[in-house]
Amino acid sequence: MRSMKNRWIALYVENDVGVLAKVSGLFSGKSYNLQSLTVGTTEDETVSRMTICVTSDDVTFEQIKKQLNCMVEVIKVIDLTNVPIHMKEILFAKVKDISPEEKAEVFQFAQVFEVKVKDIGTDSVLLECMLTERRNNELITLLRSRFRNIEIVRGGAVAIESISTSCR
Amino acid sequence: MDITGKKLVVKAMREEGVDTIFGYPGGMITDVFDELYKADDIRIVLPRHEQALVHEAEGYARATGKVGVCIVTSGPGATNIVTGLADAHYDSVPLVVISGQVPLSLVGNDAFQEVDIVGMTRSITKYGVTVRNRADLGKILKMAFYIARTGKPGPVLIDLPKDIQNASGDAEYPAKVAIRGYKPNTSVHIGQLKKAYKLLHAAKKPLILAGGGIRISGAEALLCRFAEKTHVPVVTTVMGKGVMPVGHPLYVGNCGMHGRFAANKAVSECDVLFSIGTRFNDRITGDLEEFAPNAKIVHIDIATASISRNVVVDVPVVSDARLALETLLEWAKPRKTRTWRDTIAAWEQENPLAMRMDKGLSPQMIMEGINRAYDGGIMVTDVGQHQMWASQFLDFGPEKQFITSGGLGTMGFGFPAAIGAKIGDPEMDVVCISGDGGMQMNIQELATAVVEEVPITVCVLNNYYLGMVRQMQQLFYGKRYAATCLRKRKSCPADCKGPNKNCPPYEPDFVKLAESYGAHGIRVTKPEEIEPALAQAKQYTDAPTIIEFLIATDELVLPMVKSGNPMSEMILR
Numbered sequence: 001m002r003s004m005k006n007r008w009i010a011l012y013v014e015n016d017v018g019v020l021a022k023v024s025g026l027f028s029g030k031s032y033n034l035q036s037l038t039v040g041t042t043e044d045e046t047v048s049r050m051t052i053c054v055t056s057d058d059v060t061f062e063q064i065k066k067q068l069n070c071m072v073e074v075i076k077v078i079d080l081t082n083v084p085i086h087m088k089e090i091l092f093a094k095v096k097d098i099s100p101e102e103k104a105e106v107f108q109f110a111q112v113f114e115v116k117v118k119d120i121g122t123d124s125v126l127l128e129c130m131l132t133e134r135r136n137n138e139l140i141t142l143l144r145s146r147f148r149n150i151e152i153v154r155g156g157a158v159a160i161e162s163i164s165t166s167c168r
Numbered sequence: 169m170d171i172t173g174k175k176l177v178v179k180a181m182r183e184e185g186v187d188t189i190f191g192y193p194g195g196m197i198t199d200v201f202d203e204l205y206k207a208d209d210i211r212i213v214l215p216r217h218e219q220a221l222v223h224e225a226e227g228y229a230r231a232t233g234k235v236g237v238c239i240v241t242s243g244p245g246a247t248n249i250v251t252g253l254a255d256a257h258y259d260s261v262p263l264v265v266i267s268g269q270v271p272l273s274l275v276g277n278d279a280f281q282e283v284d285i286v287g288m289t290r291s292i293t294k295y296g297v298t299v300r301n302r303a304d305l306g307k308i309l310k311m312a313f314y315i316a317r318t319g320k321p322g323p324v325l326i327d328l329p330k331d332i333q334n335a336s337g338d339a340e341y342p343a344k345v346a347i348r349g350y351k352p353n354t355s356v357h358i359g360q361l362k363k364a365y366k367l368l369h370a371a372k373k374p375l376i377l378a379g380g381g382i383r384i385s386g387a388e389a390l391l392c393r394f395a396e397k398t399h400v401p402v403v404t405t406v407m408g409k410g411v412m413p414v415g416h417p418l419y420v421g422n423c424g425m426h427g428r429f430a431a432n433k434a435v436s437e438c439d440v441l442f443s444i445g446t447r448f449n450d451r452i453t454g455d456l457e458e459f460a461p462n463a464k465i466v467h468i469d470i471a472t473a474s475i476s477r478n479v480v481v482d483v484p485v486v487s488d489a490r491l492a493l494e495t496l497l498e499w500a501k502p503r504k505t506r507t508w509r510d511t512i513a514a515w516e517q518e519n520p521l522a523m524r525m526d527k528g529l530s531p532q533m534i535m536e537g538i539n540r541a542y543d544g545g546i547m548v549t550d551v552g553q554h555q556m557w558a559s560q561f562l563d564f565g566p567e568k569q570f571i572t573s574g575g576l577g578t579m580g581f582g583f584p585a586a587i588g589a590k591i592g593d594p595e596m597d598v599v600c601i602s603g604d605g606g607m608q609m610n611i612q613e614l615a616t617a618v619v620e621e622v623p624i625t626v627c628v629l630n631n632y633y634l635g636m637v638r639q640m641q642q643l644f645y646g647k648r649y650a651a652t653c654l655r656k657r658k659s660c661p662a663d664c665k666g667p668n669k670n671c672p673p674y675e676p677d678f679v680k681l682a683e684s685y686g687a688h689g690i691r692v693t694k695p696e697e698i699e700p701a702l703a704q705a706k707q708y709t710d711a712p713t714i715i716e717f718l719i720a721t722d723e724l725v726l727p728m729v730k731s732g733n734p735m736s737e738m739i740l741r
Binding site: 063067069075 | 348
């Protein structure tokens with residue numbers, strides 16, 4: 001019952017000034033462990049949708065959902081933890097100060113991980129990765145184990161419920 | 169025809185039936201006040217500090233059941249309301265607070281008297297918003313009143329830039345408003361409630377825990393009838409005090425940190441705890457692991473987020489207290505609880521609530537004097553020892569309401585809240601019970617009470633100390649009275665262990681202070697002076713009366729459960 005794990009929420013909110021501050025303030029004010037939060041407008045421009053990842057136990061997660069629900073600006077809370085979803089995170093990884101041999105190795109990684117090589121210079125390569133958060137983590141671990149100078153930019157995950165598949 | 173924003177504000181007040189506004193002007197809200205100047209049908213009460221202003225509105229709201237309305241200026245006017253907003257938030261008091269703001273073109277410039285008050289108060293308001301378009305003003309005002317008074321009530325803040333106050337726009341004030349993210353619960357899940365009732369009905373040692381939610385929903389009489397029909401005894405929280413008349417055979421008393429011995433024993437021993445309208449604050453539960461260890465717990469509350477937050481409950485019911493009790497009453501059948509009630513009565517016999525009455529003036533004597541002097545009325549307290557003595561020894565019931573700062577524990581709340589209560593309900597006798605510390609936190613409101621011609625009786629229990637903290641220092645900090653003696657001067661010895669013959673005089677002289685404001689002042693030092701003093705204060709109908717009661721410095725609030733300890737571990741003497 002007290003097991004800590006990552007959980008996912010899709011949150012529909014009013015697309016108004018201050019709503020992001022209110023939602024993020026809840027997490028800091030009540031010491032909830034926020035992993036990532038992304039936000040953007042939806043098909044209805046008055047509504048924004050957030051994808052939120054938190055690490056928590058069951059009891060705290062229930063409380064988080066209730067606290068979000070009772071905010072006037074929150075329209076709907078959807079628990080994505082146990083439903084089939086498509087989830088992607090954008091990640092840019094710039095691998096720098098590398099030799100031609102190492103460059104070839106980066107290309108190999110890109111091929112296996114199915115990520116794009118978006119830019120290249122004499123001694124560096126830029127990867128654009130559209131993977132799950134976990135897969136991105138794995139790629140970063142691998143790059144770190146091989147190269148010393150890496151620049152990472154992560155966008156946080158976005159998620160949407162699946163139509164037909166049951167995989168995550 | 170278009171009208172200005174400030175005109176629409178006044179129109180909204182009329183449409184919402186607002187007859188009194190607690191307001192303090194300033195540069196960025198003067199336009200609204202200029203409109204209010206023309207509105208003869210709306211009384212403006214001018215306090216002497218914005219913190220007190222919000223407490224006055226709280227007292228008004230809690231005495232009348234209406235929404236309290238506050239209007240303050242930007243910057244310091246706005247930051248001064250923060251404590252009041254938090255207090256209202258924790259005690260679910262419906263307020264609509266309008267703060268002036270610098271014109272939108274200046275917002276973000278660190279302009280004179282500009283603060284981001286919506287940002288500062290996000291976690292202590294039910295809803296807060298800056299009006300950015302004149303077109304939205306009507307809808308926002310309507311939303312504010314609707315949100316403040318429905319569901320679990322609370323404070324709503326509208327930050328109103330000066331240019332919006334003067335901008336022309338639609339004259340319409342909407343009759344109703346639909347908010348897609350706010351749907352207060354207006355029904356009760358019958359299945360869950362039935363489960364809850366079955367549990368109660370099957371219990372051998374059932375106990376009802378009644379909180380402030382019962383008062384908010386006006387379900388006091390329903391609760392009493394439910395207890396009477398089922399023969400289930402009742403304990404209350406501090407906020408729930410008075411929902412069942414003190415002296416009712418089924419009423420045990422307050423539970424919690426300074427609750428009655430029998431009440432805390434009953435909570436610890438009961439097999440079903442049937443709670444309504446409480447959030448299981450830590451002052452009620454103490455050590456959560458040991459709270460009601462033998463009980464199945466039912467929790468009826470309007471706020472989903474209150475349920476299974478502090479205490480994991482067996483049967484949650486999201487509902488307004490009145491709605492739930494109305495339904496429960498249809499099912500209520502008598503239970504055999506004689507043995508259980510006898511057990512509780514035996515605990516009461518074992519450790520009755522009583523203070524020493526041997527020498528001099530005791531707080532219990534003062535409270536009992538107030539009980540005798542008033543058959544009805546509103547009893548308002550500040551925060552501290554006197555508050556707990558009031559909650560322990562004052563009589564409450566349908567004719568006597570209790571108003572106190574329960575959740576936030578705000579010193580400085582009592583006196584202004586009492587003024588607001590009297591303004592809201594002028595026919596009622598209003599008695600404020602305060603300590604010498606808390607009284608000085610909003611003492612300037614003596615001026616407000618005098619100019620507004622508010623004849624309330626203010627009983628200041630003066631023990632020369634910040635008594636509640638002093639009590640903790642006496643019991644748990646080796647009598648090291650750090651910063652709690654209000655007589656202590658720079659020239660006093662640093663290692664002072666308590667009152668002695670060299671102690672300097674107390675400042676201020678409350679009697680002279682009252683008189684300097686044009687109020688009345690009486691000092692009581694002996695038990696036999698209590699009754700005449702209260703009678704004399706009642707005679708003064710033009711202005712408030714301060715009765716200063718000089719009590720012993722070492723009086724304790726007992727029983728006491730040390731913060732974080734199990735409720736069964738009470739310090740009794």
